[in-house]
Amino acid sequence: MSSTVFTAICGLREHWRAVLCIHTLFTLMGISVLTPLFGASVRAAVSLSGSAALADQEIASLLLSPTGFVAGLMLLSVLLAITGLEIAAMQVVAHVARNRGAATALRATVWSMRHSGMIVRLTLQLVLRALVYIVPYLVVVAAIAWLLLTDYDINYYLSERPGSFIAALSLSAGATALLLWLLGRRLVGWCLALPLVLTRDALPAAAFGMSEQLTADLRGHCARTLTGWLALALATNAIPALFLTLSTDTIISLQIESLQFLVILLGSVGLLWALLGFMINAYIIGLLAFSIEALHCTAAGSTRLNERLLSELGSTPRPRPLLLAAATITLTAVSVAGTVTLLGDITVADRTVVIAHRGAAGSAPENTLAAVRQAVADGADWVEIDVQETRDGKVVVMHDSDFMKLAANPMKVWEGDLAAIQQIDVGSWFGAAYATERVPTLAQVLEEVRDKVSLVIELKYYGHDQDLERRVIELVEEQKMSDQVVVMSLKLAGIKRVQALRPKWTTGLLAATAVGDLSKLDVDFLAVSTSLASPAFIKRAQANGKQVYVWTVNDGLSLSRWMSFGVDGVITDEPALARDILQQRSQLSAGERLLLSISTLFGTPELARQYRDNSP
Numbered sequence: 099m100s101s102t103v104f105t106a107i108c109g110l111r112e113h114w115r116a117v118l119c120i121h122t123l124f125t126l127m128g129i130s131v132l133t134p135l136f137g138a139s140v141r142a143a144v145s146l147s148g149s150a151a152l153a154d155q156e157i158a159s160l161l162l163s164p165t166g167f168v169a170g171l172m173l174l175s176v177l178l179a180i181t182g183l184e185i186a187a188m189q190v191v192a193h194v195a196r197n198r199g200a201a202t203a204l205r206a207t208v209w210s211m212r213h214s215g216m217i218v219r220l221t222l223q224l225v226l227r228a229l230v231y232i233v234p235y236l237v238v239v240a241a242i243a244w245l246l247l248t249d250y251d252i253n254y255y256l257s258e259r260p261g262s263f264i265a266a267l268s269l270s271a272g273a274t275a276l277l278l279w280l281l282g283r284r285l286v287g288w289c290l291a292l293p294l295v296l297t298r299d300a301l302p303a304a305a306f307g308m309s310e311q312l313t314a315d316l317r318g319h320c321a322r323t324l325t326g327w328l329a330l331a332l333a334t335n336a337i338p339a340l341f342l343t344l345s346t347d348t349i350i351s352l353q354i355e356s357l358q359f360l361v362i363l364l365g366s367v368g369l370l371w372a373l374l375g376f377m378i379n380a381y382i383i384g385l386l387a388f389s390i391e392a393l394h395c396t397a398a399g400s401t402r403l404n405e406r407l408l409s410e411l412g413s414t415p416r417p418r419p420l421l422l423a424a425a426t427i428t429l430t431a432v433s434v435a436g437t438v439t440l441l442g443d444i445t446v447a448d449r450t451v452v453i454a455h456r457g458a459a460g461s462a463p464e465n466t467l468a469a470v471r472q473a474v475a476d477g478a479d480w481v482e483i484d485v486q487e488t489r490d491g492k493v494v495v496m497h498d499s500d501f502m503k504l505a506a507n508p509m510k511v512w513e514g515d516l517a518a519i520q521q522i523d524v525g526s527w528f529g530a531a532y533a534t535e536r537v538p539t540l541a542q543v544l545e546e547v548r549d550k551v552s553l554v555i556e557l558k559y560y561g562h563d564q565d566l567e568r569r570v571i572e573l574v575e576e577q578k579m580s581d582q583v584v585v586m587s588l589k590l591a592g593i594k595r596v597q598a599l600r601p602k603w604t605t606g607l608l609a610a611t612a613v614g615d616l617s618k619l620d621v622d623f624l625a626v627s628t629s630l631a632s633p634a635f636i637k638r639a640q641a642n643g644k645q646v647y648v649w650t651v652n653d654g655l656s657l658s659r660w661m662s663f664g665v666d667g668v669i670t671d672e673p674a675l676a677r678d679i680l681q682q683r684s685q686l687s688a689g690e691r692l693l694l695s696i697s698t699l700f701g702t703p704e705l706a707r708q709y710r711d712n713s714p
Contacts, residue, residue: 102319102396103326106388109195110381116191117387119203121380124184128177171225178221179214181383186210186217186296188387193297209296216295220302224288227306228281235277242269254502286320287313293394312397320393327389331382338375342367450660451667452676453554454478455650456497460671463504463528465495466535470543474550476674480667481547482554485540485570486563492516493540493569499560503527512562540570544577553579556608557587557596567595571603586625593621606647617642625649625669628656633663640664654679 110117187203187210194206210217246266247255255263290309294300300308313320345367457469458476465483473481484497489512501507504524511519516539525535540555547553555574557566574583585596586606593605597620606623609616609630616624617638623645626635631648639646648660649669657679660668670676 102323102392103330103385103389105392106192106327106385109192109388109392110384113191113195114381114384116203116206117188117384118377118380120184120187120191120207121376121383123203123207124180124187125376127183128180175218175222175225178225179218182217182221182292183210183214184383185387185390186213186292188384189293189296189391192388192391193293213296216302217292220291220295220305223302223306224291227284227288231277231281231284235273238273239270242266242273250502250508251498251500253498254500257503282321283317286317286324289313289320289324289390290394290397293391297394298398313393316393316397319396323389323393327386330385334378334382337378338371341374342371345371450665450680451479452477452673452680453480453482453647453667453669454551454673455482455669455671456484457481458671458673460652461674463525463532463535465497465538466525466532467538467542467546468525468532468535470538470546473673474547477677478551478673480552480554481543482556482669483540483543484556484558485566486511486558486560487566487569488516488519489513490515491564491569493566493573494519495538495540495543497558510562512560540573541577544573544579544583548577548579548582553583555583555585557585557589557592559587559589559592563592567592567599571596571599584623586623590619606645617644623647623666625667628660631660631663631665636663636665640666651676658683 187206190206190209191203243266246262246269249262254260255266287310288306290312291300291302291305294305294308294312295302346364349363349367454469454473454476456464457466458472458478459465459469461476462469462472470481470483483495485493486496486499488494494511494516496511498504499512500510501522501524504527505522507522509519509522520536522537523533523535524537525532544553555570557570559566570585574580580600580603584604584606585593586608587593588608588610590607593607596603596605604622606625607616607619607621608625610627612626612630615638616626617635621644624639625647626649628648628651631646636646645666647667647669648665651657651660651668651670652672652675654675657668657670657676661679661683668676
């Protein structure tokens with residue numbers, strides 16, 4: 099460990115109360131400033147699109163636009179500015195401590211805020227200087243992906259990992275290493291910019307150059323110090339997660355029968371976890387501040403103390419205990435409220451339907467008639483399939499843009515006629531027993547599920563669609579199955595075209611990520627990734643009349659968890675497992691089901707197998 103980091107740890111040990119109080123103040127400041135600012139930015143960005151929310155491709159388009167880029171840059175600058183102000187306040191404590199004084203947390207914070215204009219300018223310049231390195235890196239990585247990963251569907255590369263995929267990863271890893279080395283060297287040289295602004299009244303623009311001059315002969319020492327801090331930060335940051343895992347696993351293994359006692363235990367664990375995480379975050383930031391101040395002392399000389407700062411801040415030896423009490427009360431209230439909210443999100447009445455993802459894709463080759471038949475046999479309520487158009491205008495059931503993942507065939511769906519496409523073996527990859535499986539048409543699937551299960555049709559768009567919505571509608575109405583079908587897509591524009599053609603049809607939006615409020619969109623249901631489907635989101639969407647489906651859930655623990663959160667449907671490759679979970683839950687009493695639901699919140703999912711493709 100670097101001697102400077104050891105010195106910082108010793109200093110932090112003496113002034114931990116002030117550091118903890120400062121972290122509390124700036125955490126509250128960050129919440130009060132960043133939360134409304136982020137909300138306002140999102141609302142402004144979404145309003146430009148004319149929609150209530152943006153999902154997936156629309157988000158990417160916004161971020162790549164000048165408006166989105168500037169908004170993202172401003173939010174990042176504000177976040178870094180608040181962090182910079184917190185580090186600055188802690189550095190003030192460290193600076194005063196070098197003169198054997200002690201600065202109160204409140205006075206150090208006030209000093210930092212007095213210099214907020216300078217610090218905000220400094221952080222903004224830091225972002226802009228870093229972008230000089232980051233933007234070319236992103237261009238290089240994008241070029242690598244464009245040259246090596248665009249010949250075939252991305253799911254082929256992710257599942258099969260061919261040589262071009264490995265080459266792209268290797269080149270990207272090399273570019274990343276080069277970025278870290280180049281940017282890391284500059285960050286090491288700039289590490290004293292903040293203390294120079296605080297204690298030597300340097301202007302932000304000049305502080306970077308001054309910092310590089312001071313660290314020129316100490317570059318190796320500075321690098322070892324910051325590397326040592328980073329290693330300690332990574333190690334200590336893992337402690338809360340380890341504590342939570344060990345504690346909850348122990349509690350669950352005890353098989354406690356008293357629900358009230360279990361709730362108290364889990365609530366206590368949650369409180370301790372929150373307190374531990376908060377304190378460790380304060381420690382990590384404080385250690386960085388004290389390490390940088392120690393480097394500043396080494397580079398500038400121990401005699402370079404700011405007398406004005408010492409006279410203003412060195413009079414009071416201890417931080418105010420009321421602030422520590424307020425911090426403890428605040429964290430306790432937040433943890434208790436979080437536990438109560440979490441329990442309030444759990445429902446004991448199951449209303450979840452089972453939606454077979456691309457048929458029973460865990461038991462048969464995806465999007466084939468065999469998978470559809472298996473889903474029916476497994477007791478699925480719905481079967482989900484993907485549809486595209488062939489060159490001759492037929493609607494076929496296929497997820498990827500080509501057949502590389504399924505048959506090592508590079509043919510694009512929109513480049514092949516139906517006759518040619520149906521010559522491709524799309525079943526042997528799963529097993530020899532499925533060698534006769536071919537790409538089915540939508541008409542064949544409709545005939546297969548008629549009056550057995552309902553059908554979720556996902557419209558796939560790869561930029562070559564001709565008249566997909568109308569052709570799907572015509573096929574469904576030819577079979578007289580409008581009441582057995584719902585339509586969804588990742589592309590909201592496609593869903594709007596379906597709504598224009600058939601206003602009474604049930605339609606939904608598929609989303610992996612989103613900004614804005616999806617629950618306000620004019621659709622009947624939302625099929626979202628598990629990362630997006632928070633309990634609050636589920637409640638809000640259902641309150642606005644939207645059903646919520648989550649994808650892709652393939653293990654028993656997660657299936658039970660989402661059923662407990664009250665989702666309307668689970669999209670799964672394992673419909674038989676989902677049906678079995680529902681059957682087991684139906685035999686439990688309300689109290690037993692609540693107990694099970696609480697235990698699933700803290701369990702770790704274990705997949706019995708590795709799935710090739712969990713994308714929607």
